[in-house]
Amino acid sequence: MHSSLTHRARLAAIALIAALTAIPAAAQEVTLKLHQFLPENSFVPAHILTPWADRIEAESGGRIKVERYPSMVLGGKPSDLIDQAIDGQVDVVWTLAGYTPGRFPRAEVVELPFMSRDAVPTSRALWRMAQGWDEFKPVHLLGIWVHGPGVIHSARPVTKLEDMRGLSLRAPSRAASMLLERLRAAPVGLPAPQIMEALSKGVIEGALLPWEVTSSIRVSEVVKNHTEFPDRAVYTAVLMLAMNDARYQALPPDLRAVIDAASGEAFSVAAAKAQQDADAPQREAAIAAGAVVTVLDPAEAARWVEAGEGVIADWSAAARGFDGAAAVAEARAAIDAAATE
Numbered sequence: 392m393h394s395s396l397t398h399r400a401r402l403a404a405i406a407l408i409a410a411l412t413a414i415p416a417a418a419q420e421v422t423l424k425l426h427q428f429l430p431e432n433s434f435v436p437a438h439i440l441t442p443w444a445d446r447i448e449a450e451s452g453g454r455i456k457v458e459r460y461p462s463m464v465l466g467g468k469p470s471d472l473i474d475q476a477i478d479g480q481v482d483v484v485w486t487l488a489g490y491t492p493g494r495f496p497r498a499e500v501v502e503l504p505f506m507s508r509d510a511v512p513t514s515r516a517l518w519r520m521a522q523g524w525d526e527f528k529p530v531h532l533l534g535i536w537v538h539g540p541g542v543i544h545s546a547r548p549v550t551k552l553e554d555m556r557g558l559s560l561r562a563p564s565r566a567a568s569m570l571l572e573r574l575r576a577a578p579v580g581l582p583a584p585q586i587m588e589a590l591s592k593g594v595i596e597g598a599l600l601p602w603e604v605t606s607s608i609r610v611s612e613v614v615k616n617h618t619e620f621p622d623r624a625v626y627t628a629v630l631m632l633a634m635n636d637a638r639y640q641a642l643p644p645d646l647r648a649v650i651d652a653a654s655g656e657a658f659s660v661a662a663a664k665a666q667q668d669a670d671a672p673q674r675e676a677a678i679a680a681g682a683v684v685t686v687l688d689p690a691e692a693a694r695w696v697e698a699g700e701g702v703i704a705d706w707s708a709a710a711r712g713f714d715g716a717a718a719v720a721e722a723r724a725a726i727d728a729a730a731t732e
Contacts, residue, residue, distance in 0.1 A: 423634075425444060473530070489567075501517050509730065511660055512730035517629065519725065529636065533632040534659040551694075601670055611680060621687065
């Protein structure tokens with residue numbers, strides 16, 4: 392009898408030790424809330440954010456769960472997203488730097504007119520430069536990139552510089568607004584989800600957008616004129632995936648390593664390439680539906696580039712806390728170097 396009690400006591404002790412040992416592992420199971428502004432079936436959520444989240448869940452062995460919240464369903468406006476990440480209301484956000492003008496002044500350098508020819512080297516250079524910029528320190532930056540070349544989508548044709556006069560267009564960033572103002576157009580700052588309603592109500596006559604996003608917000612259903620540039624982007628926008636820094640730092644090292652492996656420069660470049668590659672199918676679909684696409688000839692495009700240089704000079708002169716001209720030179724050199732890799 393005594394032997395049986397002793398045996399049972401030992402088994403109970405072993406069970407207690409096993410239960411106590413399991414507590415730290417259970418405590419390491421993490422749920423991350425990812426909040427962003429587009430419908431979940433839009434290109435970026437479906438083809439970039441979802442694969443990123445799926446990879447983290449799989450490579451963590453299920454110890455990380457990523458809850459995905461599209462279309463601002465957790466509340467607020469797209470311009471609130473970065474503060475939601477900083478304040479810890481959510482864990483991860485995907486947003487545009489341009490939704491909070493002046494918040495990321497150094498990042499604006501790649502948004503300046505005609506700075507980008509190809510989203511891939513521009514994004515590689517952007518990721519590398521951003522590692523040294525204090526403006527991103529309030530968050531843990533998981534990825535930062537630009538989309539493919541911006542296009543002028545408008546109700547009336549734009550075939551020359553003079554056609555921009557008085558044209559009300561959605562502008563996605565401060566740099567884009569500066570260019571439109573110089574061209575005597577009327578910039579209207581709007582996040583992407585509000586573009587269709589603004590077009591339908593006549594608040595704007597068109598929008599600056601890459602082709603990739605036009606189908607998800609149905610721009611080609613409303614405007615039929617689209618103006619492109621032969622070898623440069625009239626504009627591009629900085630997109631970023633950012634995490635609450637305290638939340639990231641509090642993770643166990645092995646789970647941070649899982650997130651690191653799915654993020655960073657390689658992820659940023661892959662995201663840029665995916666978005667840029669998605670431009671062509673949307674362009675073809677718009678043409679099939681009756682769109683008129685105008686590609687400006689080199690001589691006409693050169694007039695726009697000259698106007699863009701004026702914007703770059705103004706931006707450089709207005710920079711505060713850093714040398715604007717030096718930032719432009721650094722960005723151009725970094726993009727050129729990345730293009731050779």
